[in-house]
Amino acid sequence: MAIKPKNIIIISAFLLGILPFGLSALSWHAVEPYSLSIALLCSCGALLLAHISIVKMRRYQQKLEQSEEQLRLSLWGSGDELWDWKISSGQLYRSSTWLNPVAFLPDADDFPPNKQQIHPQDQARVCLLLQQHLDGKTDYFEATYRLKTTDQSWTWVLDRGKVVAFADNGKPSRMTGTLKNIQQLKQTEEQLQLFARCLHNISDAVVICDTDLIILDVNPSFTQITGKQRQDVLQQRFELTLYPSRFMQEIRKKLADNGSWTDEIEEQRQNGEVYQAELTIDQIKDEQGHVSQYVAVFSDITERKLREAELHRLASSDTLTGLPNRTIFMQRLRTLVDSRSEHALLVFDLDNFKKINDSLGHELGDTLLCKLASRLSQHSSYRDKLFRLGGDEFALLLEQTNDLAFITSLAKDLLAKINQPIQVQRHDLAITSSIGIVLFPEDGADPQALLRNADTAMYHAKSQGANRYLFFNDSMNKQAVKRLQIENLIRYGLKEDYFVVHYQPKMDIVTGQLVGMEALVRFNTPQGGLVSPASFIPVAEETGQIIEIGEVVLRKACRDVKAWIDQGLFHGRVAVNLSSRQFSLPFLCELIDDTLQQTELPSYHLELEITEGTVMQSPPQAIETMKKLRARGIHLAMDDFGTGYSSLAYLKQFPLNTLKIDKAFIDDMNNARGRNMVDTIMTIAHNLNLSVVAEGVEQQAQLEMLRKLRCDVIQGYYYSKPLNAADFYQFLLQQKQQRAKVMAVAIS
Numbered sequence: 001m002a003i004k005p006k007n008i009i010i011i012s013a014f015l016l017g018i019l020p021f022g023l024s025a026l027s028w029h030a031v032e033p034y035s036l037s038i039a040l041l042c043s044c045g046a047l048l049l050a051h052i053s054i055v056k057m058r059r060y061q062q063k064l065e066q067s068e069e070q071l072r073l074s075l076w077g078s079g080d081e082l083w084d085w086k087i088s089s090g091q092l093y094r095s096s097t098w099l100n101p102v103a104f105l106p107d108a109d110d111f112p113p114n115k116q117q118i119h120p121q122d123q124a125r126v127c128l129l130l131q132q133h134l135d136g137k138t139d140y141f142e143a144t145y146r147l148k149t150t151d152q153s154w155t156w157v158l159d160r161g162k163v164v165a166f167a168d169n170g171k172p173s174r175m176t177g178t179l180k181n182i183q184q185l186k187q188t189e190e191q192l193q194l195f196a197r198c199l200h201n202i203s204d205a206v207v208i209c210d211t212d213l214i215i216l217d218v219n220p221s222f223t224q225i226t227g228k229q230r231q232d233v234l235q236q237r238f239e240l241t242l243y244p245s246r247f248m249q250e251i252r253k254k255l256a257d258n259g260s261w262t263d264e265i266e267e268q269r270q271n272g273e274v275y276q277a278e279l280t281i282d283q284i285k286d287e288q289g290h291v292s293q294y295v296a297v298f299s300d301i302t303e304r305k306l307r308e309a310e311l312h313r314l315a316s317s318d319t320l321t322g323l324p325n326r327t328i329f330m331q332r333l334r335t336l337v338d339s340r341s342e343h344a345l346l347v348f349d350l351d352n353f354k355k356i357n358d359s360l361g362h363e364l365g366d367t368l369l370c371k372l373a374s375r376l377s378q379h380s381s382y383r384d385k386l387f388r389l390g391g392d393e394f395a396l397l398l399e400q401t402n403d404l405a406f407i408t409s410l411a412k413d414l415l416a417k418i419n420q421p422i423q424v425q426r427h428d429l430a431i432t433s434s435i436g437i438v439l440f441p442e443d444g445a446d447p448q449a450l451l452r453n454a455d456t457a458m459y460h461a462k463s464q465g466a467n468r469y470l471f472f473n474d475s476m477n478k479q480a481v482k483r484l485q486i487e488n489l490i491r492y493g494l495k496e497d498y499f500v501v502h503y504q505p506k507m508d509i510v511t512g513q514l515v516g517m518e519a520l521v522r523f524n525t526p527q528g529g530l531v532s533p534a535s536f537i538p539v540a541e542e543t544g545q546i547i548e549i550g551e552v553v554l555r556k557a558c559r560d561v562k563a564w565i566d567q568g569l570f571h572g573r574v575a576v577n578l579s580s581r582q583f584s585l586p587f588l589c590e591l592i593d594d595t596l597q598q599t600e601l602p603s604y605h606l607e608l609e610i611t612e613g614t615v616m617q618s619p620p621q622a623i624e625t626m627k628k629l630r631a632r633g634i635h636l637a638m639d640d641f642g643t644g645y646s647s648l649a650y651l652k653q654f655p656l657n658t659l660k661i662d663k664a665f666i667d668d669m670n671n672a673r674g675r676n677m678v679d680t681i682m683t684i685a686h687n688l689n690l691s692v693v694a695e696g697v698e699q700q701a702q703l704e705m706l707r708k709l710r711c712d713v714i715q716g717y718y719y720s721k722p723l724n725a726a727d728f729y730q731f732l733l734q735q736k737q738q739r740a741k742v743m744a745v746a747i748s
Contacts, residue, residue, distance in 0.1 A: 080178040083161070087134075088173050119146035119154055126159075133163065134172050141175075144182065156186040207296040213238045213252075216293070225277070225300045227270030238296060241268050251281065255294070259283045264301065275302045318388040320366055321373035329387040329395055333447040336399060337440065344407050346396040347454035348414065348435040351466040353392040358584055359618040360427065365392075367424050368431070376417060381410060395454075402439050411435050411469040419467070432467035434458050443472045459542075486539045489531070493523055494548055500524050501556045502722035505731065506575070506693060506715045509707050514735045516572040516607065518715065519557035520722045521549060546579045551591065553577075558599035558606065560725050565605065569732040573635055575607040580614040584621075589628050603633040609660065611639050619650050630655045637693070641681065652688060659685040663696025663716075669705050679709050686710070 084093040118126055122145035133141035140162040146154040161177025199206055205222035209215055215233050223229060240247060243265070254261045262280040269275060279298040286292040318325040324332075336343050350356075350372075357365040369392060376382045376394075387395045396414065398407065418433045436457030444450035457472040460479070464470070493499055499521055506516035523531035540546040557574050564570040582588060596603055608629060615622035615638070626636055637658035638651075661681055668674030678694075685692045694706050697716035706714060723731055 080180045082176070082178055084174070084176045085161075086174055087171075088167065117148050119148075122146055133161070134175075141177065144186075155181060156183045158182045204297050204299045207238055207298075209238050209294040209296065211291055211293070213248075213294060225269075225275070225298070226267070238294075240265060242266050242274070255281060255283060265298075267298075275300055276305050277301060321370050321388050323373050323377060323386055323388040323394075325387065326389045329389060329397070330447055330451075332387075332397060333450065336397070337445075337447055337450075340441070341400055342402040343440050344398040344401060345438050345440070345450055345454050346398070346407075346411060346414070346435055346469075347389070347393065347437075347451065347458050348396070348418075348433045348469075349391070349393040349458065350418070351432045351434055351462065353431070355617050356429070356431075359621065360425075364424050364427070368422060368429060371422050371424065372418065372431075375420075375422075376414075379417065381413065395451075402442075407437060407439075408469075411437060415467065415469065434461040434466045435469035436461060436472060437469060438472045483539055486531075486536050487543055487545070489525065490523075490536055490540055490543075490545050490549070493525065494545065494552070497552075498524055498526070499549055499552050500724060501553055501560065502724050503557075503560075503574075503728040504715060504722040505720050505728075506572075506713050507719050509703070509711050509714050513739070514570070514572065514732075515713060516575060517561075517570075517728070518575040518609070518722075519553055519577075521553045522722075522724075541579060541581065544581060547581050547585065550577075550579055550582045551595075554592070554595050555599065558595055558601040560728075561605060562599050562601040564729070564732055565601075569729070569736055573605050573607040575609050575637060577609045577639065578614070580611070580617065583610060583614050583625065584617075588625065589632070592629070592634070593632070604635070607635040607637055607658070609637045609639040612641055615654060616650065619653070623653055623655070626655045651684070656688075656690055658693055659688075659690045660693045660695055661711075666694055666696045666702055666706075666716075669702060675705060675709070678706075682709050682711060 081094060085091075126143045126145045129138075129143045130141055132138050140160065142158075142160045144156060144158050147157055149155050158180040159177065160180075161175050163172040163175045165172070165174035167173040199219050202219065203221055205225045206219040207215055207222060208217045215236050215238055218230055218233060222233075251261050260280065260282045262278070264276065264278050266274055267277050277298040278301050279296065281294055281296045283291050284293040284295055316324060316328045333345070353365065356368065369388075373386070373388065373394075377386050382396060385397050385399075387397065389395050396410075398410070401407070414435065415433060418431060421428045421430045423429075436454040436459070438444060438450050438454045438457065440450060443453050453472045456479075457470045461468050461470040500523075502520045502522050503517045504520060505514050506518065507513065508515045521533065521537075523533075523536050525531060537546070540549055554576050557576050561570060561574045578588075585591065592606075592608075596606065610622075610626075615626070629636060635657040636655065637660055638654065638656050639660045640662045641659050659681070661678060665674065665678050665681070669678055682692050691712040693713040693715055694702075694711050695715050697703055697706065697714040697718045699718065703714060703718060720731060
C-alpha cells in the first residue's frame with residue numbers, strides 16, 4: 001500500500017522526537033538531569049517543524065491543483081488539447097479536453113499520426129516539418145493539416161509542439177504541444193480567400209472608402225479602367241473629375257436617404273481619355289447599424305454604349321441608303337397624328353425599277369437607290385423629311401402644313417430631281433417616279449390609313465402613265481378596296497381551283513379547217529359566275545399571282561390537248577399566253593419541261609404567245625430565253641403586234657414562228673388606211689418567214705379582206721367564241737364529222 005507524503009513526514013518527525021529518549025534510556029545513569037529536558041525540547045521542536053512542513057506542503061498541493069485546474073479550464077476554453085509525447089517509449093499523455101478527442105487523434109502508440117490518418121496531400125509536408133524540428137532545425141513544430149475522423153470525413157487541425165527533453169545521447173526524448181480543431185476557422189479563411197480572389201479578379205472596378213469617402217483600397221480593375229496606380233489614390237478623396245463638387249454632395253445626400261446610388265456617368269482616365277461608366281455606391285454598416293465604409297463599384301461601358309448606338313442606328317436607319325427606315329417613319333407619323341397637327345405625306349417609288357434590276361442587276365439597282373437617296377437628302381427641302389420604306393419606295397413627311405400650292409410645287413420639284421440622269425457603272429440612267437399624296441386629317445385618321453391611301457394614290461399615278469403625282473380621293477379608295485377584294489378572290493380561287501381554261505379555235509383561212517386553238521383563262525366563281533379577265537388579270541400581274549395562274553392554265557391546257565390528240569380529234573398546236581412576270585422567271589424552261597413531261601404532251605403541239613412589250617423590256621435576255629424554248633421544239637408567237645414598241649430592228653432577231661395582228665387593227669380595216677396597215681404588217685411577217693394570225697375576226701367582210709391580203713390563220717367570233725373544255729370537245733367532234741363528209745365527197 002502506498003504511503004502518502006504527509007504521513008511520511010509525521011513518522012519521520014516522531015522518530016526524530018523519540019530518538020533522544022531511547023538513547024537516554026540506554027544510558028540513563030550517565031545522563032545528567034537537565035539532559036532530559038533538552039531531549040524533550042528537541043522532540044517538541046521536531047514535531048513543530050514537521051507540522052510546519054505539512055502545512056506548507058498542503059498549501060503547495062493546493063496551488064498545484066489550482067494551477068492544473070486553471071490549465072484544464074484554459075485548454076477547455078480555447079478548444080486546444082494538450083499532449084505530452086515520450087519519444088523513446090512512444091507513450092502519449094492527452095488532456096482530453098475535447099468532447100470527442102478520439103475523433104481525430106490517434107492512439108498513443110500511433111503518434112505522431114501515420115500516413116493513413118493524414119490527408120494524402122498533407123502527408124509529406126507534415127512529416128517534413130516534424131522531422132526538421134526533431135533534427136533541431138526549427139525552434140518549434142507547427143503544422144496545419146487534415147485528419148480523418150471516425151465518420152471518415154476530413155477535419156482541419158493546428159498542431160503545435162516543442163522538444164522539451166533530450167536523452168544522454170543528445171536525441172529528443174520528450175515533446176509536448178497542443179492540438180486545435182480549426183475546421184470552422186479554415187472554412188472562414190477559405191471563404192475570405194474566395195472573396196479576396198473575386199475582388200482581385202472581378203472585371204468591375206471596386207473602391208473601398210471610409211465614411212469621408214477617403215479611399216482605403218482599390219482592386220486591380222480600378223487601375224486597368226482608370227489608368228491610376230493604387231498607391232497614388234490611397235488616402236485620397238473619391239471624386240468624379242468631370243463633375244462639380246455639388247454633384248458629389250447630391251450623391252452623399254442620396255446615399256444617406258436611400259443607402260445606395262447608381263447612375264451612368266462620364267469619367268476621365270489618367271491619360272485624359274473620356275470613358276463612360278456605370279457607377280454604384282453602397283453603404284457598408286457595422287453590427288450596430290452605423291455606416292462604417294462606402295463601396296463604389298463601376299464598369300467601363302464605353303464599348304457597350306457604342307454598340308448600343310450602332311444597334312440603334314441600324315434599327316432606325318436603312319442599311320442601304322442610310323436614310324431613316326420604315327420603323328422611324330411610322331413612329332414619326334404616329335407622333336404627328338397624336339399631336340393632331342396638320343401634315344402631308346408624299347409616297348413615291350421609281351417607275352419600272354424592276355426592269356433595271358432584271359436587266360442590269362440588283363447591285364446596280366442598289367447603287368442607283370443610294371445615289372438617288374444621297375441626292376435628295378442633301379437638298380434642304382428634303383433633309384430630315386425623307387424616309388426609305390423598303391425596296392424602291394420612299395416617303396416624304398411634311399410637318400405643320402397642308403398648303404396645297406406648296407405641296408404641289410414640292411412634288412413637281414421632286415419629280416424633276418428624280419428625273420435627272422444618274423451615272424451608275426458607266427450607265428446614264430434617266431428614271432421617273434410616281435407620287436401619291438395624302439393630307440392629315442382629311443385622308444386618314446391613323447398612320448396605317450394614311451400610308452395605305454398614299455400608296456393607293458401612287459398606284460393610280462403609275463397607272464395613268466407614271467412620272468406624275470396624284471392627291472388621294474374617295475374614288476381611289478373605292479378602287480383600292482375593289483382591288484383588294486379581287487386579290488383576295490384570286491387567292492381563294494387558286495386554293496379552290498376555280499380557274500378554268502376556255503379554248504378559241506384558230507382556222508386556216510384557205511381551207512377553213514381547224515389548225516390550232518388559244519387557251520384563255522377564265523375565273524369561274526361559284527357565287528358570282530365568271531369574273532372578267534379585264535378585272536383580275538391586271539391585279540394578278542401587279543401582285544405576282546399571275547405566275548401561279550399561268551402555271552394552272554399551262555398544265556390544264558396541255559392535259560386537255562393530250563387527251564384530244566389521243567382521241568384523234570386534234571393534231572395542231574395549243575397557244576398559251578405567257579405574262580411578262582412568267583417570261584422573266586429564271587426557271588421558266590424547266591417549268592415548261594416539267595409540265596410537258598407530266599402531261600406527256602409532245603413539245604411541238606405547244607405554242608407560247610408573248611406580248612411585244614414583254615420581250616422589249618430586255619431584248620437580249622428575251623432572245624436568249626426564246627432560243628432555249630425554240631430548241632425544245634416549242635413554237636413562239638408574238639401577240640398584239642403593233643400595239644407596243646413595234647421595233648422592226650429587234651423583230652428580225654426574235655426567233656419567232658408566228659405574228660398575231662391585234663384586234664384593233666382588224667376593226668380598223670373598214671378604211672383604206674387600216675387595210676394598208678394590216679397589209680404592211682403581213683408583208684413584213686411573210687418577208688421574215690412568219691405565219692400571220694388575225695385576232696378578233698367577227699365579220700364576213702373582214703374574212704374576205706384578210707383572204708385577199710394573204711392572211712394565214714384567223715381567230716375570232718366569226719367561227720367561235722372561247723369555249724370551255726366540254727363545249728370545245730363537241731366542237732372538235734363537229735370538225736371531225738365535217739372532215740369526214742369532205743373526204744367522202746372527194747372520194748365519190
